Amino acid sequence: MTEKTDLTLRINGRDHSIRVEPRKTLVDAIREDCGLTGTHIGCEHGVCGACTVIVGHEAVRSCLMFAVQARGKPIRTVEGLAQGNTLHPLQRAFMTHHGLQCGFCTPGFLMLAANVLEKNPDIGDEELLDVLSSNLCRCTGYQNIIKAVRAAQEEMKPKVAAAE
Amino acid sequence: MSGRPGLLRLGPNCEKACDEKADGEEGTHLRLLPVAAVPYTRGCLCIRTAMKPPAFQYHDPKTLTEAVSLLGTLDNAKLLAGGQSLMPMLNMRFVLPDHVIDLNRVEGMSGIKEAGGTLEIGAMTRQRDLEFSDLVKAKCPLLHQAIMHIGHRQTRNRGTIGGSLCHLDPAAELVLVAMAHDATVVVVGPNGTREIAFADFPAGYLTPAIELNEIVTAIRIPLWPAGHKAAFIEFARRHGDFAIVSAAALLQIDGGKIARASLTIGGVAVAPVRAAEVENAITGQAPSTALFAKVCESCRSFEAMADIHASAEYRQHLAAVLSRRALEKAAGLADNAPWNRAH
Numbered sequence: 053m054t055e056k057t058d059l060t061l062r063i064n065g066r067d068h069s070i071r072v073e074p075r076k077t078l079v080d081a082i083r084e085d086c087g088l089t090g091t092h093i094g095c096e097h098g099v100c101g102a103c104t105v106i107v108g109h110e111a112v113r114s115c116l117m118f119a120v121q122a123r124g125k126p127i128r129t130v131e132g133l134a135q136g137n138t139l140h141p142l143q144r145a146f147m148t149h150h151g152l153q154c155g156f157c158t159p160g161f162l163m164l165a166a167n168v169l170e171k172n173p174d175i176g177d178e179e180l181l182d183v184l185s186s187n188l189c190r191c192t193g194y195q196n197i198i199k200a201v202r203a204a205q206e207e208m209k210p211k212v213a214a215a216e
Numbered sequence: 217m218s219g220r221p222g223l224l225r226l227g228p229n230c231e232k233a234c235d236e237k238a239d240g241e242e243g244t245h246l247r248l249l250p251v252a253a254v255p256y257t258r259g260c261l262c263i264r265t266a267m268k269p270p271a272f273q274y275h276d277p278k279t280l281t282e283a284v285s286l287l288g289t290l291d292n293a294k295l296l297a298g299g300q301s302l303m304p305m306l307n308m309r310f311v312l313p314d315h316v317i318d319l320n321r322v323e324g325m326s327g328i329k330e331a332g333g334t335l336e337i338g339a340m341t342r343q344r345d346l347e348f349s350d351l352v353k354a355k356c357p358l359l360h361q362a363i364m365h366i367g368h369r370q371t372r373n374r375g376t377i378g379g380s381l382c383h384l385d386p387a388a389e390l391v392l393v394a395m396a397h398d399a400t401v402v403v404v405g406p407n408g409t410r411e412i413a414f415a416d417f418p419a420g421y422l423t424p425a426i427e428l429n430e431i432v433t434a435i436r437i438p439l440w441p442a443g444h445k446a447a448f449i450e451f452a453r454r455h456g457d458f459a460i461v462s463a464a465a466l467l468q469i470d471g472g473k474i475a476r477a478s479l480t481i482g483g484v485a486v487a488p489v490r491a492a493e494v495e496n497a498i499t500g501q502a503p504s505t506a507l508f509a510k511v512c513e514s515c516r517s518f519e520a521m522a523d524i525h526a527s528a529e530y531r532q533h534l535a536a537v538l539s540r541r542a543l544e545k546a547a548g549l550a551d552n553a554p555w556n557r558a559h
Contacts, residue, residue, distance in 0.1 A: 054271045054272060054273055054274075057274070073271065074272065074273070074274030074316070075268070075269040075270065075271055075272055075274075075306075077268075077269065077303075077307070080268075096267045096268075096304075096307050097267075097303075097304035097307050097308060098300060098303065098304050098367075098371060101368070101370065104370055110344070110370075110373040110374075111369060111370045111373060112370050112373050112374050113370045113371065113374075115303070115307065116299050116300055116303040116304065116371070116374065117299060117303070117374065118269075118274070118299075118318075120274055120276070120318075121299075121318065121320060164369070164370065168369070182455070183368070183369050185368070185454075185455055185456060186367075186368030186369055186370055186371075186456060
């Protein structure tokens, strides 16, 4: 046990002041100390992608980063996708296209896809497949996830253009 | 990415009593390598059932001088770069440092620049920045090709070139590129800066030839002339996995003849090996599939390691096949080859 550190994590626009050991991974801090359990922990060694969140402007695996390293950086988790009662286009597309069954991998896929589509709205099929291949899903066989992300890509395009 | 458990060696219990008794369980202790042979992990190496990092003191230097000084004074300290190899090793408790020195807030350790025919890349440059660098794409096509094989988008967002080189996984893409290009590693310690030729950089499995108090700050890649050809090929079970065997070819072709060649094979031995015999045999020759098929057979004689992923014989077979394919691809002879389809 080492001394705990005070730090503030800014998650989905809200500050969370927490006190954690430096060895605490970002995903554990998000779930246990900030109470945001939407981000899931799978393999804890950077293989499954379930814990993907957006730190700064990049999708990262939050099991491969310490909470202290995220100090001062905006963090986005799956809880920040919906606007009030309106689901994010990706969330709706995952429902429409049956992109989930048990839902364990879904937060990771959603944050990865959100980051990729925001940065690269015109991403091609091949690159999209390459990007999505980083996360594991044991239920869907992936095809419906790919369909959902492609469908959301269409819906997200005008929004991205309007925001510019 | 993970600690390649297939290469772990079983041994007696670690000498250092783990300070993590709070878990209330006896973990399985495995010895990886003699501790002295693994300078960067000084102390004990053991794997436990817990999937959480061990306790350590965290240090967050802002300057390189501060980082060097911390590394020189703290006992059993480990440098944290992008963390995409170290974090899994910590989570699985393959590594138990007393101190972690985080380099992520150190100023001036990242950046890509070209000077005098050399590409200089700061050690903390993210793999993602290399992936999207126009300079890298234009001047160092081998590096550009190799980057796309490293892990996944999320890991390239954090992973650094310096971290990958120091972790020195036998199958790591950046290690292969550094060897293929005869790169130089720039290291800073309490006594100043020194450069290490990449051929001398690997001291053993996962072990770079740097002192305990030294930090890799940059890598210098001598560029090949404009118009040179490059090809990077790897064989992995799934995309994004560590390669079982990989090959990198650089060719300079003048007037239909190979004027200069570099062929490097990764994943076969503890560090990538240059196929000097092949390089010599093809220099001065006109590139052809027949020539490459003939000379690459010599790659079957490389001493190869065996693990749970592949036998030594299979690695030797892959070394010959992938060498030939890398040369064919670099020479533009593989455009219609069935193994060269876009995927």
